Amino acid sequence: MSESSPAARPPVLARRLAGVASSPVRDLLALVARPGVISFAGGLPAPELFDTEGMRAAYDSVLSGPGARRALQYAPTDGDPDLRALVAARMTARGLPTTADQLLVTTGSQQALTLLAAALLDPGDTVAVEEPTYLAALQCFSLAGARVVPVASDADGLLPDALAEVVRRERPRLLYVVPTFANPTGRTLPAARRAAVAGIAAREGLWVVEDDPYGELRYRGEPVPALASHAGAEDVVLHMGSFSKIGAPGMRLGWLRAPARVRPALVVGKQAADLHTSTVDQAAAAAYLASHDLDAHVARLCAAYRERRDALVGALPATLPEGATWSDPDGGMFAWVRLPGEVDTAALLPRALERDVAFVPGAPFFCGTPDRATLRLSFTTHTTGEIEEGMERLGAALAA
Structure with missing residues (x-):
């Protein structure tokens, strides 16, 4: 470029993206992917409960016979x-x-x-x-x-x-x-x-x-x-x-x-x-x-997730400090926790990750003034044994 040429001006992003923050859950999923981490962060279904045989049969059926090309x-x-x-x-x-x-x-x-x-x-x-x-x-x-x-x-x-x-x-x-x-x-x-x-x-x-x-x-x-x-x-x-x-x-x-x-x-x-x-x-x-009988599959999911919900909620009294409160959900994938005092759970997360356990800090779920003492725990992804171990790790992180 000659000395008289104007400086290059880079193109700009649309303004609508300026106020949209990245999802901390998606970012955290990448961070906790390493082996050995027990993550209560992502709201993920249990992969071992996927009906892989039924799904494979469904795809085979639509990709076989005269209607196969229509499916593509x-x-x-x-x-x-x-x-x-x-x-x-x-x-x-x-x-x-x-x-x-x-x-x-x-x-x-x-x-x-x-x-x-x-x-x-x-x-x-x-x-x-x-x-x-x-x-x-x-x-x-x-x-x-x-x-x-x-x-x-x-x-x-x-x-x-x-x-x-x-x-x-x-x-x-x-x-x-x-x-x-x-x-x-x-x-x-x-x-x-x-x-x-x-x-x-x-x-x-x-x-x-x-x-x-x-x-x-x-x-x-x-x-x-x-x-x-x-x-x-x-x-x-x-x-x-x-x-x-x-x-x-x-x-x-x-x-x-x-x-x-x-x-x-x-x-x-x-x-x-x-x-x-x-x-x-x-x-x-x-x-x-x-x-396939989807109702029967959902019943199997509910039976497994009920045990996992019970394991997580049952461990919370021994895991959390005195004065903490939590939800006891009738279904779904999440329990919601509030720690006592003015603690910021985002500041506690690195301490938990050092002990190979993860949660989602609660502040990003608020559009108004956030309650930074809150956190979300997902119980569907891990077995009851893994949940018990994860709760012990979380308790140690909070006690520290």
Whole structure:
């Protein structure tokens, strides 16, 4: 370059990414991958419980015979008709009447959340979330340019009176909630509160996104009807589901049950995003649902996870310092802990990693002022023996 040439100017990133932090859970998963670490950090299904034989048979069936090439071709944007019909029947059997025409198959439920943000939010719109909440949802809304505000909650979840006040004061466009076995707290919103939330949403014209990836993983108690099944929810509640926790997360299959008036916009958004979800994975999932007893598989998952939940929660009194509190979830994958005093669990994490045990600090799950004395523990990935050993290591780290 000659002396008179101007200095090169590097291209810049879009401003919308400036305020979106990397997920500490995803970053931590890479850090704890070394052998010997017992990680309570990631919300991962137990790989030894995957139905590999059933999945292999499903893929073999769709890649055999005259229909094999069709499974490798482009597909409809809204999803495989057979898969949508099977998922709709399963949702109906679980108490949420659903037709195939109400469903959109997505590349994991995370894509469903991204599509909803694109279809329902303009930059600068306000989103209300239960506090604390799923941190990837916070990432998604931040990327969409939304302003996120918290709704107060207690041990049973979101408080309807607090929601009504937030709606009055902030005028949010959308409410996001994980009402059953919530991530990160494990708590479940009672039916009466769900009815109250549906009533507020219908009265105020508020979209509600009901994220339900864990609902089938119940270990005690009776199921609570989906928020989308309550009176007034028909035109305002969008219900998200996933194959990741009851099937296999590597297939990246989710679904979205949407009111008729918003579904066309979601389909256009998905066309722009990826045209359609993997044809062969959808076909294999449909074949699996048609030929295998998923209810029996889920029952096996629940039996194993119940023991693991009991092992972790049962070890907490001896693991945690006096004055600590924790959730005792009826299902799902997580227990939520608060340590006494003004401790910062992010500062405690390196001490835990030195002892080959990991957890997720609680602060990233808050959109408002974080409670830094909190942490999340996932109990599904490890055997009961590994959980007991991990709790001993965690206790030693906290005592230090």
